[in-house]
Amino acid sequence: MKVAVIGIGVAGAYLMNQLSSLHDVKVTGFERMEEKNHDAVCAWATCDNVMNEYSKRCGLDFENYVLHDGKRMTVDIGKGNGSDGDGDGNSSMNINLKGMVSYDKLKLIQDMIKGTNIIFNKVPEKNQLEQDFDLIVDSTGFHRHYLPKLKDELWIPCIQYKVKYDKNVPFDDFYLKAFPSLSGYFWYFPLDNGYAHIGSGDFRRKHTNEFLEFFLKKYNCTIIKKVGRPVRITPPSKCIPFNDGRKTIGVGESIGTVYPLLGEGIIPSTICADIFINNMDNLDNYYHEILTKFKIYTLVYKFIKMKISNNFSVFKNFFDLIKIYNHMKMQENRYGMEVNILDMLKLTKI
Numbered sequence: 468m469k470v471a472v473i474g475i476g477v478a479g480a481y482l483m484n485q486l487s488s489l490h491d492v493k494v495t496g497f498e499r500m501e502e503k504n505h506d507a508v509c510a511w512a513t514c515d516n517v518m519n520e521y522s523k524r525c526g527l528d529f530e531n532y533v534l535h536d537g538k539r540m541t542v543d544i545g546k547g548n549g550s551d552g553d554g555d556g557n558s559s560m561n562i563n564l565k566g567m568v569s570y571d572k573l574k575l576i577q578d579m580i581k582g583t584n585i586i587f588n589k590v591p592e593k594n595q596l597e598q599d600f601d602l603i604v605d606s607t608g609f610h611r612h613y614l615p616k617l618k619d620e621l622w623i624p625c626i627q628y629k630v631k632y633d634k635n636v637p638f639d640d641f642y643l644k645a646f647p648s649l650s651g652y653f654w655y656f657p658l659d660n661g662y663a664h665i666g667s668g669d670f671r672r673k674h675t676n677e678f679l680e681f682f683l684k685k686y687n688c689t690i691i692k693k694v695g696r697p698v699r700i701t702p703p704s705k706c707i708p709f710n711d712g713r714k715t716i717g718v719g720e721s722i723g724t725v726y727p728l729l730g731e732g733i734i735p736s737t738i739c740a741d742i743f744i745n746n747m748d749n750l751d752n753y754y755h756e757i758l759t760k761f762k763i764y765t766l767v768y769k770f771i772k773m774k775i776s777n778n779f780s781v782f783k784n785f786f787d788l789i790k791i792y793n794h795m796k797m798q799e800n801r802y803g804m805e806v807n808i809l810d811m812l813k814l815t816k817i
């Protein structure tokens with residue numbers, strides 16, 4: 468079977484690694500970036516309890532990629548723009564972390580694809596792909612380049628800087644500032660040696676620039692890189708079809724595997740790629756497993772949408788919130804943090 472994997476992000480790299488070892492599969496990867504500029508646009512936070520296992524399957528030790536091992540995340544829920552931004556405790560809460568780390572995402576991707584057959588700097592034509600391959604995987608993330616466009620989509624525009632602090636770092640651990648109505652948040656994720664990713668995503672676009680500018684002014688740093696990219700938070704149930712009725716099938720963020728409450732897509736997209744490998748020969752099973760595995764994402768998405776549009780009602784939707792809380796509470800090791808109902812109520816301003 469000849470398989471093309473288009474888009475070498477987390478999902479594509481995992482697929483390349485795993486499919487290359489199958490005897491009856493000949494896999495070719497395509498990536499639009501040049502090899503020397505290959506990047507992984509993302510804040511690079513994940514949970515090592517889960518990534519350990521998937522890295523091991525690729526013959527790699529995840530601990531070698533960890534840049535910062537989180538102990539505590541400060542979440543600022545204050546109303547003000549800058550005044551509460553220092554996590555001084557007036558309007559902030561501390562969440563104990565259980566495995567949340569920042570890691571060198573690009574290096575892990577590069578090591579996963581070592582020795583596999585990838586053509587960089589190439590956006591292949593669909594017609595050509597259909598002539599040359601039996602199966603085409605669209606792992607182009609947000610772009611969903613080879614799949615039918617979706618009508619009712621929700622995505623959060625984000626801006627992120629990689630920065631370096633020469634003297635004092637603003638925080639020694641993970642920091643978030645939640646924007647009103649859960650329309651997004653600002654993040655400060657430490658990397659190593661004074662480097663950090665600071666970024667902001669806001670559905671309303673209002674707070675992103677404001678808070679980023681405030682933060683950049685307040686804490687003197689050298690800007691290494693600036694990127695902008697949206698993150699899809701439409702869940703898999705609303706990213707149907709996953710295929711185009713011919714040879715193309717979506718894997719990863721292209722079919723909505725991003726946890727909408729956090730904008731977290733590394734683990735879900737890796738899980739999605741793994742589910743795909745186990746169901747390559749049966750598309751119905753693939754649909755079924757993805758929709759089952761990510762069922763809760765539909766509820767979380769509905770909740771976020773209601774909060775953003777100020778339609779959330781404590782009376783009508785309280786049980787939805789409890790379901791989401793239960794889901795995360797039962798999977799603290801998966802999310803890499805302690806989950807506490809009071810924090811959740813505070814965060815959601817209930």
Ligand SMILES: Cc1cc2nc3c(=O)[nH]c(=O)nc-3n(C[C@H](O)[C@H](O)[C@H](O)COP(=O)(O)OP(=O)(O)OC[C@H]3O[C@@H](n4cnc5c(N)ncnc54)[C@H](O)[C@@H]3O)c2cc1C
Nearest residue numbers: 474476477478499509510511512607608719720731732733
């Ligand atoms: C600013 C930002 C910060 C984030 N931070 C985090 C975080 O800290 N933790 C977390 O878990 N998630 C985070 N996410 C979400 C996460 O990055 C994604 O959900 C995840 O990487 C999706 O993986 P993927 O492999 O499906 O797609 P991607 O990782 O987006 O990879 C897609 C690849 O396809 C390539 N491509 C696109 N179009 C084409 C084409 N036509 N032809 C060839 N190649 C193409 C791209 O260049 C890219 O390499 C963040 C997202 C953003 C935008």
